[in-house]
Every structure is written in structure tokens, then in C-alpha cells.
Amino acid sequence: MSDAATALQGMAMAPRVPARVFAGFRRAGRSQAAYALAAPAFMLMLLMLIGPLAGVIALSFTDYQLGAPAFSWIGLSNYREMFADRVFWISLKNTLTYVAIVVPGAVALGLGVALLIQSGAGLKSWYRTVYFLPVMATLIAMAIVWEFMLHPQFGLVNGLLRAAGLQGHSWLQDRGTALYSLCVIGIWQATGFNMVLFLAGLVSIPKHLYDAAEIDGAEGAWSRFRLVTWPMLGPVTLFVVAISAIRSFQVFDTVQVLTKGGPSKSSEVLIYTMYTEGFEFFRSGYGAAVTVVFLAFVLLLTVLKSALGNREVHYA
Amino acid sequence: MAEIEIRALRKAFDGAEVLKGVDLTIQDGEFISLVGPSGCGKSTLLRVIAGLEPQSSGEVRIDGVSADGVRPSARNLAMVFQSYALYPHLSVFDNIAVPLRMKRLSALERAPFVGRLMPGRRRAERVIRDDVERVAEQLEISPLLKRKPGQLSGGQRQRVAVGRAIVRQPRAFLFDEPLSNLDAKLRVHMRAEIAQLHRQLKTTFIYVTHDQAEAMTMSGRIAVMIGGELIQVGAPAAVYDDPCDIRVAEFVGTPKINAFPGRIRSDGRLEMLGHVLHMATPALEGECRICVRPERIELASHGLLSGTVVHLENLGSEAFVHIGCAGTDAPVVARVNDPSQLPAIGATIGYGFAPEAVRAFDADGKRIVTSLPSRVERPREMAVV
Numbered sequence: 001m002s003d004a005a006t007a008l009q010g011m012a013m014a015p016r017v018p019a020r021v022f023a024g025f026r027r028a029g030r031s032q033a034a035y036a037l038a039a040p041a042f043m044l045m046l047l048m049l050i051g052p053l054a055g056v057i058a059l060s061f062t063d064y065q066l067g068a069p070a071f072s073w074i075g076l077s078n079y080r081e082m083f084a085d086r087v088f089w090i091s092l093k094n095t096l097t098y099v100a101i102v103v104p105g106a107v108a109l110g111l112g113v114a115l116l117i118q119s120g121a122g123l124k125s126w127y128r129t130v131y132f133l134p135v136m137a138t139l140i141a142m143a144i145v146w147e148f149m150l151h152p153q154f155g156l157v158n159g160l161l162r163a164a165g166l167q168g169h170s171w172l173q174d175r176g177t178a179l180y181s182l183c184v185i186g187i188w189q190a191t192g193f194n195m196v197l198f199l200a201g202l203v204s205i206p207k208h209l210y211d212a213a214e215i216d217g218a219e220g221a222w223s224r225f226r227l228v229t230w231p232m233l234g235p236v237t238l239f240v241v242a243i244s245a246i247r248s249f250q251v252f253d254t255v256q257v258l259t260k261g262g263p264s265k266s267s268e269v270l271i272y273t274m275y276t277e278g279f280e281f282f283r284s285g286y287g288a289a290v291t292v293v294f295l296a297f298v299l300l301l302t303v304l305k306s307a308l309g310n311r312e313v314h315y316a
Numbered sequence: 317m318a319e320i321e322i323r324a325l326r327k328a329f330d331g332a333e334v335l336k337g338v339d340l341t342i343q344d345g346e347f348i349s350l351v352g353p354s355g356c357g358k359s360t361l362l363r364v365i366a367g368l369e370p371q372s373s374g375e376v377r378i379d380g381v382s383a384d385g386v387r388p389s390a391r392n393l394a395m396v397f398q399s400y401a402l403y404p405h406l407s408v409f410d411n412i413a414v415p416l417r418m419k420r421l422s423a424l425e426r427a428p429f430v431g432r433l434m435p436g437r438r439r440a441e442r443v444i445r446d447d448v449e450r451v452a453e454q455l456e457i458s459p460l461l462k463r464k465p466g467q468l469s470g471g472q473r474q475r476v477a478v479g480r481a482i483v484r485q486p487r488a489f490l491f492d493e494p495l496s497n498l499d500a501k502l503r504v505h506m507r508a509e510i511a512q513l514h515r516q517l518k519t520t521f522i523y524v525t526h527d528q529a530e531a532m533t534m535s536g537r538i539a540v541m542i543g544g545e546l547i548q549v550g551a552p553a554a555v556y557d558d559p560c561d562i563r564v565a566e567f568v569g570t571p572k573i574n575a576f577p578g579r580i581r582s583d584g585r586l587e588m589l590g591h592v593l594h595m596a597t598p599a600l601e602g603e604c605r606i607c608v609r610p611e612r613i614e615l616a617s618h619g620l621l622s623g624t625v626v627h628l629e630n631l632g633s634e635a636f637v638h639i640g641c642a643g644t645d646a647p648v649v650a651r652v653n654d655p656s657q658l659p660a661i662g663a664t665i666g667y668g669f670a671p672e673a674v675r676a677f678d679a680d681g682k683r684i685v686t687s688l689p690s691r692v693e694r695p696r697e698m699a700v701v
Contacts, residue, residue, distance in 0.1 A: 206399065206401070208397050208398075208399050208401040209401055209403065211363075211366075211368050211395070211397065211401065212395070212397060212401035212402075212403075213414075214367075214368060214387075214388045214389065215366060215368070215388050215389060215393070215394065215395045215415075216389065216414045216415040216418055216480070217389035217414075217415055217418030217419050218389075218414075218418055219387055219389055220423075222423075223418070223423065223426075226426075227403065227414070228403065231403070231404075231405035231406075232404070232405070234405070
């Protein structure tokens with residue numbers, strides 16, 4: 001009996017050794033194939049993303065000037081200069097103010113418009129198109145239109161104010177209002193994009209949850225929103241907030257066209273600072289240092305988004 | 317506890333009429349099933365009763381009071397949905413507590429941060445906690461209270477949905493195909509549980525299903541809906557045995573009832589497949605359908621009607637023999653109680669049925685009264701030629 005058992009075991013053992021060897025070969029072969037298959041994507045990522053990023057970071061430690069034949073490593077000098085520069089801090093503060101106004105504004109308006117369109121009976125695609133128009137239009141061209149609208153003498157905005165018996169204002173020429181005017185344009189531009197994302201989110205909320213809410217006693221629109229819509233929009237909202245924040249950090253076009261950071265740096269923002277330093281004063285090294293600060297904020301937002309996405313958001 | 321009356325109820329979606337004048341009175345404490353093929357309007361009827369859908373015309377009365385314009389929650393009916401419709405972001409406890417919180421707390425008390433500061437809220441929350449825990453215990457889901465619906469199995473979600481329905485002690489329960497998403501074994505189990513729940517609560521249950529077996533096994537009465545109309549309402553056995561319309565006869569019972577093309581002769585006798593049956597009818601001469609349930613078909617080696625065995629279904633405790641037969645559209649199905657004695661496929665086999673097994677329907681599908689001719693000679697005779 002026991003002999004038979006050992007014999008059986010022996011038989012079972014015998015083919016196992018070569019099997020493991022084969023498996024080892026196979027594993028090595030598979031990992032080679034895996035690397036080969038991943039290589040194109042990895043190369044692209046290296047060339048398009050990681051390479052330039054490393055380049056910018058490296059550049060920020062040099063005194064390189066655009067077009068200069070040589071450069072030298074100067075360590076943290078750029079950063080030291082930057083943190084001592086009043087303009088940088090104004091620029092950072094303005095950017096953060098811009099983000100703090102545009103993100104809640106564009107998210108709330110986008111959600112509101114999406115809810116209105118979703119609950120409306122007709123003309124849905126008409127409204128969708130109208131609100132999406134600012135997203136599709138070239139922002140530079142639209143900025144010029146805004147420039148006309150905000151013109152102190154002939155602008156539509158002041159015209160309307162005067163017609164309503166109110167005092168007009170030099171919106172873009174006043175230190176107190178220039179940044180906020182840009183915020184309004186930013187909200188106007190981002191709302192349509194957020195609306196489309198929210199609409200997609202709203203469509204995917206199962207209808208029966210609203211039925212259940214109705215049966216359970218959520219009678220008002222507000223309590224249905226609190227019980228069903230808002231929690232179910234969690235993932236979309238998180239995405240919209242992150243995208244809006246990153247896009248707001250990148251604000252440049254309107255500043256470049258309308259205010260050039262003025263008057264007296266009151267609408268100076270990070271990317272505009274980077275642009276003037278890097279491409280007007282040709283101080284590429286210093287511009288790279290500003291860019292690194294900008295990238296740090298974007299990275300922070302991304303990390304925040306994925307951390308929250310794993311914890312607080314409910315995927316149905 | 318509620319009596320629900322439905323009067324001449326009509327409902328149209330974009331011109332297409334889904335409910336074509338439904339009249340039904342549901343007794344207090346009754347378990348009634350609305351059953352019918354998909355698209356027959358049974359779910360729409362339930363949604364109209366619940367108040368989720370306004371009717372085009374007609375009336376729903378709950379306890380003698382018209383429910384027109386009354387909000388769903390104010391009707392105090394609970395509903396269990398096919399997809400359970402649990403709130404995915406809330407724990408099981410919170411899911412069950414939703415209807416209580418909506419009813420007992422003011423909007424201010426429900427508010428996220430301010431609510432905690434309201435004076436009455438803590439006491440109300442304590443009562444809600446007790447109620448939820450009582451229901452959870454009753455449904456044996458106490459260990460699941462902290463979980464999210466996404467972490468539950470289908471059967472557990474079903475229980476939570478039922479818990480959310482019973483926690484506020486509604487006047488009636490509306491079930492919209494609640495077992496359709498469960499696997500077959502669990503479905504049979506939950507069937508018994510829901511029937512048990514009804515015996516326990518003694519509340520009105522309205523149960524919508526397309527599965528006639530569910531309707532037959534659970535309810536006190538079934539209402540068969542076809543094409544937006546209530547065709548027949550009655551006890552399951554009565555509907556099964558005494559269908560008033562061929563569509564009811566064909567819908568209720570598995571396998572489907574056997575329908576033979578037949579004729580009513582001028583002398584009032586019924587004729588099928590060239591045989592004159594030993595039955596009479598007062599109905600007028602014309603085409604008719606002669607229907608016989610599979611368990612009433614008797615296999616016999618000789619004579620009568622005959623055909624070829626085309627398919628066998630052996631279920632272990634019973635078996636069904638499908639007999640291909642000239643003159644009928646579908647094979648005739650006969651039930652055999654002893655599966656050890658099955659004919660072979662391809663064999664020629666004779667079969668027949670007792671005259672009282674026949675349910676005859678006219679060309680419009682309406683039931684025809686049939687009786688044995690006055691001079692009854694052989695009552696147990698099989699299909700007399």
C-alpha cells in the first residue's frame with residue numbers, strides 16, 4: 001500500500017521538475033514580450049512627458065537664456081530670486097484667487113445649468129449648444145469680444161449699466177476689478193464644459209432611485225437632490241473640480257489679450273509670469289523655476305483628486 | 317391596511333394606450349398578484365397606484381379616498397423595486413432609515429451640520445435607530461447594517477429593500493418584480509419568505525410579476541393582465557382551472573396549455589382533427605380552439621389521437637412528452653408522472669383526454685360553455701370518436 005503510494009508520488013514528482021523549468025522559461029519569455037509590448041507607450045511617455053518635465057526641472061537650476069550659446073549651473077539661485085521677488089508672490093496670490101473664484105463659480109453654474117437642461121422638457125439640444133459655444137470658440141477671439149463688451153465708453157456692459165441708471169466702470173483698467181473681470185470670463189468659458197460633464201453624469205443616474213426617493217418621502221426638489229443627485233454625481237463632481245482647477249491654474253489667454261498682467265501687476269498670473277520671463281526677457285532658467293512651481297500645484301491637485309477618489313466618492 | 321379601488325383607469329404614453337380601462341378592487345390585507353407578459357401594462361398600473369405616474373383618466377381610491385393629486389409618500393404605500401433601488405452611498409442602516417427620517421425629521425433637522433444642533437433631533441434619531449434595528453432583526457440583516465449596498469449579495473439587497481419598505485408600516489406594499497434579478501434557487505426561497513411576511517404583517521400586498529409560477533404560489537388572488545386590460549381576476553386555482561380567455565389559459569401554467577384547432581358543428585357538438593368530441597355547446601357554429609392542460613393528456617398505446625414523440629423533458633419527479641401531431645401548430649405536450657416509463661423519441665404514440673378536461677374557446681378567444689351531452693354513457697371515456 002505504502003509502496004504503491006510512494007510509487008504514485010514518484011510518478012507525480014517526476015514530471016514536475018521539468019514543468020517548473022518550462023514555467024521559468026515561459027515566465028522570462030513572457031516578461032520580455034511584456035516589455036516589448038509596453039515599450040512604444042513607454043518611449044512616447046518618456047519623450048513627450050517625462051523627458052520635457054525633467055528638462056524643465058533641470059533648466060530651472062541653470063542661468064540659461066533663450067538663444068544663449070552656453071549656460072552654467074547656478075543651483076537654487078533661480079528659486080531664491082523667485083521667492084524674494086514681489087511680483088512672483090503677487091502672481092501666485094492672483095492665480096490662487098482666480099482658481100478660488102472660477103472653480104466654485106464654474107462648477108456651481110455648470111451643475112445648475114445641467115440640472116435645468118435635464119429637467120426641462122424641450123429645446124434641450126439648443127440649450128446644450130448655446131452653453132457649450134464658449135468652450136468651442138477660440139478663447140483669444142472671445143477675449144477680444146469681451147474687450148469690446150467691457151470697454152469703458154462703448155462697451156455693452158457699461159451701456160447696460162447706464163441704461164439701468166447705474167455708474168459704468170473701467171473694468172479691465174482698474175486695479176480693483178481687472179482680476180475679477182477675468183474671473184467672470186473664466187467662469188463664462190468653463191461653465192459649458194462642466195455642464196456637459198454634469199449632463200453625462202445626470203443621465204447615468206438610475207431613474208428608479210428617484211422613484212424610490214419619491215416613495216420614501218423626498219418630495220421637494222431639494223431633498224431629492226440631497227438624497228440622490230448630489231451623492232450620485234460624486235465621481236463626476238470630483239473630476240469636474242479637478243479639471244476646472246487645473247484649467248484655471250493655466251489661465252493665460254485672457255490675461256495676455258486683455259490686461260497683460262496689469263494694471264500694475266493686479267492681474268499677473270503664474271503662466272503669464274512664466275511667459276514674460278521666459279519669452280520676453282529670455283530668462284529661460286527663471287521661467288523654468290516658475291513653471292516648476294506651477295507643476296507642483298497641478299501635481300498636488302492630481303494627488304488630492306486620486307486620494308479623494310479612493311475614499312470619499314461613491315461609485316454606484 | 318388599505319383597500320385599494322381602481323376605477324376605469326386609463327394611461328397613455330405619447331398616444332399609445334398602455335392601460336385600457338382597468339377596474340379592480342383590492343381587499344384590505346389581501347395578497348394580489350398582477351401577472352402578465354412583459355409590456356402588458358402591469359408595472360405601469362403599479363406605478364399609477366404608487367403615484368409615480370399620473371393616470372390619463374380614471375381613479376385610484378385608497379380606503380375610499382381618492383388618491384388623485386396625492387404625492388406618492390403621502391399615499392403611505394411602500395414599494396420594492398426590481399433593481400432594489402437602494403441608495404449606493406448610504407449604509408444599510410441609513411437606507412432603511414431614509415423613509416423614517418424623511419417623515420419624522422424636519423428639513424432643518426435633516427440638514428448636514430445644523431441638524432445636529434436641533435433640539436428634537438437626538439430623541440427622534442434614537443427612536444429611528446430602534447425601529448431600524450427591530451426591522452433588521454426581523455429580516456435577519458442586523459450584521460449587515462454598517463455595510464454599503466455594493467458589498468451585499470442580491471438576496472441581501474432584496475432584504476434591505478424589503479426592510480426599507482416595512483420600516484414605516486405602510487398601508488400597502490407594492491412589489492415590482494422584486495425577485496427577477498435573483499437566481500432560480502434564491503427566488504424560490506424568497507417566494508416563501510415574502511408569503512410568510514404577508515402572513516405576519518397582514519397588510520395589503522400588490523405584487524407585479526411576469527412569472528406566473530410566482531403569482532400562483534404566493535398570492536390569494538391573481539389578476540391576469542394582457543395588452544393593457546385585466547382579463548381575469550380570481551384565486552390561482554380558479555384562474556388555472558377555469559380560464560375565461562385563451563390568452564389567460566396560455567399564459568398561466570407551464571408548460572403551456574395544448575391548443576388544438578377545432579370546430580363547433582351546427583348540432584352543437586365539438587369537432588377536432590376529424591374527430592367529434594363527446595361534448596356539446598350552446599355556442600354558434602364556427603371555428604374554435606380546444607385546449608387541454610398537459611397533465612390532463614393521457615398517453616395510451618392504442619387509437620384515439622396519435623402522433624410521433626419529438627422531444628422528452630425528464631425533470632426527475634415528472635416528465636413531459638412532446639408529441640408532433642398532424643393538424644396542430646405546436647407539439648402536444650403531455651405530462652407523465654412516472655418518468656421511468658417514457659416512450660422513445662420517434663415512437664408513434666396514442667393519446668387522448670377526458671371530455672371534462674377540455675376548455676374550449678371561440679374564434680375571438682373567449683371561453684365557450686361546454687357540457688357533456690345529456691345522455692352520458694361513459695363518463696371516463698377518452699375522446700370519443
